[in-house]
Amino acid sequence: MIAEIGLAALWLAAALAVLQLAGGLLALRGDGANEIAALTRPAAVLQGGLVALAFGALLWVFAITDLSVKLVATSSHTAKPLIFKISGAWGNHEGSMLLWVTVMALAGALIAAIERRLPERTMQATLAAQGFVALGFYAFLLLSSNPFERLPQPAVEGLGLNPLLQDIGLAFHPPTLYIGYVGLSVAFSFAVGALITRQVTPDFARAMRPWILGAWVFLTLGLTAGSYWAYYELGWGGYWFWDPVENAALMPWLAATALLHSASVLAGRDALRVWTIMLGVVAFSMSMLGTFLVRSGVLTSVHAFAVDPERGSFILFLLAIYIGGALLLFALRAGAISEGERFSMASREGALVVNNVMLSAILAVVLLGTLYPLLTEAFDVRVSVGPPYFNPVGAIFAFPMLTVMAVGPLLRWRQDRWGRISKEMGLVAALLLAGVVLFGLLAEASLLALLGLTFAVALAAASFLPLKGRNLRRVPIATWGMVVAHLGVAMMLFGMASESAFSxxxxxxxxxxxxxxxxxxxxxxxxxxxxxxxxxxxxxxxxxxxxxxxxxxxxxxxxxxxxxxxxxxxxxxxxxxxxxxxxxxxxxxxxxxxxxxxxxxxxFVTFIWYGGLLVALGGVMALVGRVRVDLRRRLVRRKLAERRNDMETAV
Amino acid sequence: MKAKHQRLVLVLLALVALIGAALLAIYALRNQASYFYLPEQMEADPPQVGQAVRLGGMVAPGSLATMPDGITVTFTVTGREDSAIAVRYAGILPDLFVEGSGVVAEGRLGADGTFVADNLLAKHDENYVPRELEGMSEHQAAEMAEETTVGLE
CATH class of the missing domain: 2.40.128 (Lipocalin)
Structure with missing residues (x-):
């Protein structure tokens, strides 16, 4: 009975996604305020509730090990601790896709419920886009991966869960990563919405930023936890294997990191409009590509639960529609978005542009390295791509990016002179030089490890420089967040380089x-x-x-x-x-x-994960800072409106 | 820089960097990707000594031996047409590594013709099979004893 309720809730949610899509589109045709358009927001909110109900039903059948449900029979077992019975609900293909859809619907419900800053037309377009993307994944779930399918005869005993997955790390790693992965769908929908209405403004970036920050924090945590899980659970002593499945999670993170920084430029300086939109599309595209790689069975790993060609083609089809559609819309509309504010290259914006380009280059390197074995396999040549490719080629772009990370935050917005920060740049350069000499004498390490150690020390020092000469109590929380996150990157780098040099x-x-x-x-x-x-x-x-x-x-x-x-x-x-x-x-x-x-x-291997946690903490601080400023701004605006009302009534 | 052309300059900058990254990546991939060899391929056309490659085949029954240090093992990987490559590996053997079963060895060919493995991939469980072993069952199902390929399809 519980399973049927879950299935019914899913079908109803899919129907509401259709309503949401139709309502949003109709609103765009009119002035944004007809009767159907008024249903878009409630449809999104109700949808979130229904999908949460379906997910709850799945957790329930797993908790009681209802062996008449096919999924439970194939991936659970009565002799298993309760926590692993529950976490086993998403330790399989169908359950993890339901988790994906749940996160997506809840994110959609949340924007529908609380987002009030965007112009109504952009909001309607955004919700329509969110509904459209959700619809595809409902279809995938209901038509080819039904988690609530019953067996004609209840099984006597379940087949059990892969023991590698019977670990407390698993209980938290996939949901964390999924919130990040799918949270980026909000940025995608915002970008599509803004493309449709051509309204790319700082307000739009301010509305989008908390969502990017939130998704990015969860992605960071998910990657950190996943890396630690692989480290202690697999027993191979490594923390990152450049496994395609790991890359599938790294690529959205790289895109989200770039998006985060360019959205800040758009929000603060009204520049990089088109670029931000582009990254919004790319970031979630990487999430979907990752899902395709992991869930379609083109790769074999602990993450690939089911090798079913039909499912692979289904996801590939969804991928083509959403990514292709969004890129087409982008190509048609990008020219129509007017150029933002200008800036000189020696400015904070200029540094952030270089950072974005470098992150995108790293993304391209990882993407090509991940897809290359799939491409060659089409020609019946089997290759695997590992650290000998990823480490040096990634480093070519990572070290310039890290240099920019050290000095960029010291530059002023819009226009600056390099001469003004020559002292700070001199300090960073001196630290780098001293580090190369010191570590070069101290350790017989590879060039990459040596550079890593050196950069880590210089970056750690440089991350505090933006605070120099400021009253620490008056520094905004968001700026503290940047300092903490950049320090976390330095710490992570130190852990990786130390592990490689001194293990x-x-x-x-x-x-x-x-x-x-x-x-x-x-x-x-x-x-x-x-x-x-x-x-x-x-x-x-x-x-x-x-x-x-x-x-x-x-x-x-x-x-x-x-x-x-x-x-x-x-x-x-x-x-x-x-x-x-x-x-x-x-x-x-x-x-x-x-x-x-x-x-x-x-x-110092632990610095890798402490660093990751610091990066996430920096993200949380930035999020808190931004939301606080937003709330205050909203309050001031409301007070102004009230006063104006009072004056009007007085007149 | 003329402010008028800023957007164009930025787009060009990004394009140059991305195309540069892509070209560099493709160049590096051609050199750094580790190719997969079957024993008969490795005998016919051996890779360069020291180049990272993967070798996949069946662990010959009776060939597994432990050296006196207790941690280095040697065994022979066989393929079609009586091809056989000697493999040396120092480390803990993967869980389901047994004679007569499939294995993928990551490593490099030594100067003496022995394949020195850094890592061995065997079947983890019925759901997790190294990708090359899946294909191997297609290519070599005829040659291999039936029990060898159970679970490898």
């Missing part, structure tokens, strides 16, 4: 009682014991690890065997210090009765 790895075959060492750590394998869990058995290697002869720490990494479905996973153990992590993995027994143990000492 120590040790592979050893140990008898019980045997000793080995890695970097400053010495590790003794005390004993190997069998362990049993609710749905797995394991061998655990009890080890004591001590840092530079210090107090030993007891750890027990495991090699686990799940039985539903049958699969082995490694449960690595991490010992975190402020200056790095010891990473221990238990292997199997070698033929002569010794046990394989793999150890890494990774100095």
């Amino acid at each position: 120590k790895e040790k592979l050893a075959a140990l008898e019980e009682g045997g000793m080995t060492s890695v970097g400053p750590w010495s590790v003794r394998l005390e004993a190997v014991e069998p362990v049993a869990g609710p749905n797995w058995t394991a061998i655990a290697g009890r080890m004591s690890a001590s840092y530079e002869q210090g107090e030993p720490v007891q750890i027990a990494p495991q090699s686990r065997n799940f039985w539903a479905p049958p699969q082995q996973t490694t449960e690595s153990v991490l010992i975190t210090r402020w200056d790095g992590q010891l990473y221990a993995v238990m292997g199997g027994s070698s033929t002569d009765g010794r046990w394989q143990v793999r150890l890494w000492w990774k100095p």
Whole structure:
């Protein structure tokens, strides 16, 4: 019964999306205020509620493990902790697409409910666009990926969830990433709406900015969490593999980062109008492309749940309509949008343009590297593209971008002279030079790692320079947000470069009682014991690890065997210090009765994720700052209107 | 700069950077993409020593041996027409790595003709198969014992 309610809610939501699309379009034909147009906003809000209801129904059938629902039978199991039963609802193709649609409908409902700054016509066009995009994904869900399909006979037992996905990280990683991914649909709809009505104004950018910031914060968190999840769960010791699925999430982030900065220029200075619109279209296009790559089965990874060519073509079809349609509209209308304010190249705007171009270049590099294996496969040549391509080619554009990130915020808006900030630029240059010499003597690292360490230190110092000479208590929160986010980038860079330059790895075959060492750590394998869990058995290697002869720490990494479905996973153990992590993995027994143990000492590796969190925190601060200013502005406007009313009545 | 042409200049700047990025990417991809080899292809036309490539085939039954250090393993990857490549790998073997099953080895050909693997990809579970192994079952299903390809389709 619950499943049927969910399905019915989904169909009703799809019908409301049609109404929303029709209402928005009719409003555009008239003056924006006819009866059907009045239904657009309520349709969007109600739609959000219905889809949330459908998603709740799915969570319910998973929580009670209703085995008459096909999806539950194929991807869940009764012998599983409740939290993984619930998170298993989106650990499969249909459920994750429903999560996608849920986020999209809720975002649409939210703009319909609270957005009041845009001119009514642009708002109607935006809602129509949002309804149109949602409609495609409802169709996909209902016609080819119905999550509520029943089995003719209830299954006796479920097939289980991939053990790699039975992890607390999974409970939060996909929803976080999806909110970011799909949150960008709002920016897309805004961009399409503005293209339709040709009203690209600072007010439009101010209305769009909180949505971009919000989506970007979630994307940042999702990427950070996903990277940490891969790091400790896969047991390979790496935090980023340039896996196509990772790239699928990185590309929207790159586009959103560029969009965030160009929207700021549009909001503050009324420049970069067309460019901002373009990025709004590109950012969500990257989200949809990512969905296609991940969900269509063209790639194989833990993320690709179902290999079904029909679904792949369906998503490709949606992709062609939405991206192609938006780009066509852009090509037709871009010329009609009048040019914004001018600026000199030596200005904040100029620096942001360079930053945007560099981010777009990195995006192009990642996009080509991700699609290349798919292209060559069409000619029956199988290749894989990995770090030897992405790292150096990306770095060619990343380091200039980081340089601009260091000095750009010091420049004034509109027009400035390089001479005015020569002292600060000198400081950054001196730090870079000192860093190259110092780290060059200190570490035998690759050029990229060396540059990374150097830039990280210089950037960290430079991120505080915009605060120089200002009364810290009067600095706006949004500016603090920028400082924190840029500092986070520096920190992340330091973690990555340090991991690459200073990591120590040790592979050893140990008898019980045997000793080995890695970097400053010495590790003794005390004993190997069998362990049993609710749905797995394991061998655990009890080890004591001590840092530079210090107090030993007891750890027990495991090699686990799940039985539903049958699969082995490694449960690595991490010992975190402020200056790095010891990473221990238990292997199997070698033929002569010794046990394989793999150890890494990774100095400052944690800075990668702390940095990511700081970047997200910076985004939150910017969001809070902007929303506060907006609310205050709204209040002032209302007071002015009231006073005018009072005066009129007095007259 | 004449203010009149600003938009044009900006568009050109962006285009030059993006086209530059694309050209650089294509150039780098031709050199850095790691190609996939079957054993018979590697025997007939070996890649350059030290070039990163992937090798995919079946782990020959009875060929898996552990060196005295306890962590380095050697085995032979076989393909069609009695082709066989010796592989050396130092590390923890992937979970479902067994003799007589498919494997993809990432690494490079050493000067002595042994393939030195940095990483081995085996079947993770029935839902997660390295992409090359899927194709291999098409190309080589006839040659391989039926149990080898179970779950690889």
